[in-house]
Amino acid sequence: xxxxxxxxxxxxxxxxxxxxxxxxxxxxxxxxxxxxxxxxxxxxxxxxxxxxxxxxxxxxxxxxxxxxxxxxxxxxxxxxxxxxxxxxxxxxxxxxxxxxxxxxxxxxxxxxxxxxxxxxxxxxxxxxxxxxxxxxxxxxxxxxxxxxxxxxxxxxxxxxxxxxxxxxxxxxxxxxxxxxxxxxxxxxxxxxxxxxxxxxxxxxxxxxxxxxxxxxxxxxxxxxxxxxxxxxxxxxxxxxxxxxxxxxxxxxxxxxxxxxxxxxxxxxxxxxxxxxxxxxxxxxxxxxxxxxxxxxxxxxxxxxxxxxxxxxxxxxxxxxxxxxxxxxxxxxxxxxxxxxxxxx
Amino acid sequence: xxxxxxxxxxxxxxxxxxxxxxxxxxxxxxxxxxxxxxxxxxxxxxxxxxxxxxxxxxxxxxxxxxxxxxxxxxxxxxxxxxxxxxxxxxxxxxxxxxxxxxxxxxxxxxxxxxxxxxxxxxxxxxxxxxxxxxxxxxxxxxxxxxxxxxxxxxxxxxxxxxxxxxxxxxxxxxxxxxxxxxxxxxxxxxxxxxxxxxxxxxxxxxxxxxxxxxxxxxxxxxxxxxxxxxxxxxxxxxxxxxxxxxxxxxxxxxxxxxxxxxxxxxxxxxxxxxxxxxxxxxxxxxxxxxxxxxxxxxxxxxxxxxxxxxxxxxxxxxxxxxxxxxxxxxxxxxxxxxxxxxxx
DNA sequence: GTTAGCACTCTATAATAACGAGTGCTAATT
DNA sequence: AATTAGCACTCGTTATTATAGAGTGCTAAC
Numbered sequence: 001x002x003x004x005x006x007x008x009x010x011x012x013x014x015x016x017x018x019x020x021x022x023x024x025x026x027x028x029x030x031x032x033x034x035x036x037x038x039x040x041x042x043x044x045x046x047x048x049x050x051x052x053x054x055x056x057x058x059x060x061x062x063x064x065x066x067x068x069x070x071x072x073x074x075x076x077x078x079x080x081x082x083x084x085x086x087x088x089x090x091x092x093x094x095x096x097x098x099x100x101x102x103x104x105x106x107x108x109x110x111x112x113x114x115x116x117x118x119x120x121x122x123x124x125x126x127x128x129x130x131x132x133x134x135x136x137x138x139x140x141x142x143x144x145x146x147x148x149x150x151x152x153x154x155x156x157x158x159x160x161x162x163x164x165x166x167x168x169x170x171x172x173x174x175x176x177x178x179x180x181x182x183x184x185x186x187x188x189x190x191x192x193x194x195x196x197x198x199x200x201x202x203x204x205x206x207x208x209x210x211x212x213x214x215x216x217x218x219x220x221x222x223x224x225x226x227x228x229x230x231x232x233x234x235x236x237x238x239x240x241x242x243x244x245x246x247x248x249x250x251x252x253x254x255x256x257x258x259x260x261x262x263x264x265x266x267x268x269x270x271x272x273x274x275x276x277x278x279x280x281x282x283x284x285x286x287x288x289x290x291x292x293x294x295x296x297x298x299x300x301x302x303x304x305x306x307x308x309x310x311x312x313x314x315x316x317x318x319x320x321x322x323x324x325x326x327x328x329x330x331x332x333x334x335x336x337x338x339x340x341x342x343x344x
Numbered sequence: 345x346x347x348x349x350x351x352x353x354x355x356x357x358x359x360x361x362x363x364x365x366x367x368x369x370x371x372x373x374x375x376x377x378x379x380x381x382x383x384x385x386x387x388x389x390x391x392x393x394x395x396x397x398x399x400x401x402x403x404x405x406x407x408x409x410x411x412x413x414x415x416x417x418x419x420x421x422x423x424x425x426x427x428x429x430x431x432x433x434x435x436x437x438x439x440x441x442x443x444x445x446x447x448x449x450x451x452x453x454x455x456x457x458x459x460x461x462x463x464x465x466x467x468x469x470x471x472x473x474x475x476x477x478x479x480x481x482x483x484x485x486x487x488x489x490x491x492x493x494x495x496x497x498x499x500x501x502x503x504x505x506x507x508x509x510x511x512x513x514x515x516x517x518x519x520x521x522x523x524x525x526x527x528x529x530x531x532x533x534x535x536x537x538x539x540x541x542x543x544x545x546x547x548x549x550x551x552x553x554x555x556x557x558x559x560x561x562x563x564x565x566x567x568x569x570x571x572x573x574x575x576x577x578x579x580x581x582x583x584x585x586x587x588x589x590x591x592x593x594x595x596x597x598x599x600x601x602x603x604x605x606x607x608x609x610x611x612x613x614x615x616x617x618x619x620x621x622x623x624x625x626x627x628x629x630x631x632x633x634x635x636x637x638x639x640x641x642x643x644x645x646x647x648x649x650x651x652x653x654x655x656x657x658x659x660x661x662x663x664x665x666x667x668x669x670x671x672x673x674x675x676x677x678x679x680x681x682x683x684x685x686x687x688x
Numbered sequence: 689g690t691t692a693g694c695a696c697t698c699t700a701t702a703a704t705a706a707c708g709a710g711t712g713c714t715a716a717t718t
Numbered sequence: 719a720a721t722t723a724g725c726a727c728t729c730g731t732t733a734t735t736a737t738a739g740a741g742t743g744c745t746a747a748c
Contacts, residue, residue: 026741041691044742062697062741103507137485141497149501153485157493161503163447238600241593249591256582256600370710383722388711406710406728 003053008079009035010046011055015067015075019316022244024064069281069315072293076278076319083320085328092118093328097336104128104156104337109233111309111329116236119322121313122259126269127231128306130158131192138186138224140179142172150223154191156301156341162223170216178216181206194224230270230307232262243314245291258288259312269310272296276323276330281315291315295322297330301337309333347397352423353379354390355399359411359419363660366588368408413625413659416637420622420663427664429672436462437672441680448472448500448681453577455653455673460580463666465657466603470613471575472650474502475536482530482568484523486516494567498535500645500685506567514560522560525550538568574614574651576606587658589635602632603656613654616640620667620674625659637661641674645681653677 003011013033014025027040027047036043047065050056055071058064067075085093096110108125116123133154142148143163151161166175185202186194198221206213237259246252258264268284279294295317296310309330311322347355357377358369371384371391380387391409394400399415402408411419429437440454452469460467477498486492487507495505510519529546530538542565550557581603590596602608612628623638639661640654653674655666 024741028741039691040741041693041743042689044744045690048743058742060698062743063699064741100509136487139483139485139495141481141483143480143497143499143501147501149497149503151483151495151497151503153487153493153495153505155487157487157491157507159493159495159503159505161497163501165444237604238597241597241600247593249585249593249596252593252596253582253585256585260581368710372710384710385712385722385724386720389721392712402711404729406712407730408710 003050003055003074006038007046007050010043011050011067011071012075012079014056014065015071015079018066019318022316024059024066026064029064067316069283072280072315072319073283076280080320080323082327083324085324089118089325090328093325093332096329097332104158104341105231105233107333107336108307108309111333112233112235114235115309115311115325115329116234116239118325119311119313119318120236120239120242121311121317121322122237122240123235124265124269124310124312125233125235126266126307126309127233128156128158129230130154130160132190132304132306133158134188134190135186135194138179138182140175140220142175148175150220152191152224155188164219164223167216167219174213174216178206178213178220182220191224195221230266232266234259240292240312240314243316245314245316251291254288255292258286264288265312268294269296269308272298272308274298274300274305276326278319278323293317293319295319295326297326299330299333299337301334301341306334306337347394347399347418350382351390351394354387355394355411355415355418356423358400358409359415359423362410363662366660368403368410370408373408411660413627416624416659416663417627420624424664424667426671427668429668433462433669434672437669437676440673441676448502448685449575449577451677451680452651452653455677456577456579458579459653459655459669459673460578460583462669463655463657463662464580464583464586465655465661465666466581466584467579468609468613468654468656469577469579470610470651470653471577472500472502473574474498474504476534476648476650477502478532478534479530479538482523482526484519484564486519492519494564496535496568499532508563508567511560511563518557518560522550522557522564526564535568539565574610576610578603584636584656584658587660589658589660595635598632599636602630608632609656612638613640613652616642616652618642618644618649620670622663622667635659637663639663639666639670641670643674643677643681645678645685650678650681 010030013030013036017025027043030036030043031038031040047056051058051065054068055074056065057068059066092114096107096114105127108127112123112125133156136153136155139151140148141151146166147163148166149161149163151159153159181202182198185205186197189197198217203217206217240246240255241252246255264286268279268286268289275298277296281290281293284292284294291314292312293315294310294312296308298305298308300306309326311326313322354374357374357380361369371387374380374387375382375384391400395402395409398412399418400409401412403410436458440451440458449471452471456467456469477500480497480499483495484492485495490510491507492510493505493507495503497503525546529549530541533541542561547561550561584590584599585596590599608630612623612630612633619642621640625634625637628636628638635658636656637659638654638656640652642649642652644650653670655670657666
């Protein structure tokens, strides 16, 4: 055993207390807790050992202790009893799905909003990975002589569009023919495979039927080749600013910048595997996240992983509660989405 | 004349200097300026008068002076020589339009981004007011038995979509018929007028042709009835945080909150008339904007006002430069957009 | 092994002093 | 009559010192 029961108890109480108070915890205040039956001197000895092992730290030589990252890690891995979501929170979460919303994006967005309101932290949701969606329909809407819009609809109801210019001298009927052929052949194909499928199987076919096939196809291909980045939704972007650890303008600037960049957070969240993941402080490999923890969960339709939902808070965040909430929301989300989009 | 030439000169130098240094200006440092030929004592007398009139203020009883809101207002209205945009800035702005981008939204977005980078303030763009767009095409794409997506394309290439559920027992051919009729009759109609036009002119027609017309029409109407709020784009949301006046965590929180809300800013910008407008500090009627100024400009296609582009900075912002930039960008934007979308 | 006792450390807070930038006023100068 | 030099005064800033209090580590007693 790495730690004695008593050391675990003390560590647990320190972390719990610090999460609540944001103040260093001294031996005397610990000794007054009900669950702690030994004297402050004993606690001081144990704390000295815990500090030697790197689980807690002092802010200065005669201060009380605060959890170190290692301490939080141990707490999350070993001491955390996955807290049951309380009734009020349960009701709030169920309300996300009470309204009849059909758009996947909207549901996901609402989840982010409510999650941030419940926790008072910042929530981030990676919207469905569009690239795994399957093509439902491709349409071309001409705007004027040389401009048109290509619209893609996927099976989950995601709509993407892009404007493009026709090459000069294109026969409108050719466009129509082409769109028809593409729709016939490409319905149900995942967006990622569109490109190769077109070149392997359909280019030939098109060449037979359509005169100015080359330029037209290239134009459309370019249009289809959309970034297909998962969209990032936020809830309560500024919530985290009300945490006492962010009373420093420089820290705020760094954090806000990172949140605005989106790319950084996007990558931090995306690389996590399925299920609940906790990344504490520097585990995130990002200087702006030094004082932050990120808890991620994934949601899916059926077996297919769809996206992630995450909470960004201070390292001193309420791990237990947030993990409970995320677990609930992500499974509920998966259930609802599976119900809505599985049978298609 | 409200102010003597000398007073105007002093006010101007104070404002210019304060915009640069963010430090209160004393009589001695003023007297050392080349353009100022009189002694510090004279300046002190003049400054006392300017203060009595409310154009400048002290931060404490023996401090130098800083411009008051009234001072900034006078400066903007009377002392500002609309600065010519310098060559480097000119080149940068032209680069916005160098690439061939066709989507109105993208152009507008890029303008915001570049404007914020040039000024190091926050830029906000109200995207084209979609409600004034005209309908190009309405399409319904069925996803499965009871779900479909309604897609609207407008003449400027804006695409909006909404998912909805069919009422039970709808004949698919009826849907198609209805869409055809709607497209025939509604092409070119501004989105705002869709509702009334449908009820006044088309409801009759539909009733004749389509059996379950009522439920279907209602569903589609609901779908068409989209918020049609102008979209708000931002550039450099956190830029303004690097200004020295925002060294206070509370101020940052308020400001960031307001920016995140979007609604507040949206209304602040939207109510401004065509052309360049400067709103200084409390003129914005928003407590979070107490230390901020907002400069807005409008852009248009042909004669039709389309949207606004704005810069949010501290009251101590570089009015002259920003006004010059906004003037240039907004007219360029109007030109390009007119060229792209006027002839349709 | 546990605890009481105590000297020591460090932060936070307040009080005090010295400095200097800047003002307002008065009297001298132009 | 307008301008300027001179000077006392104000107030923010910075540095210094003192004090209180929370908490520790160590030693010796239980």
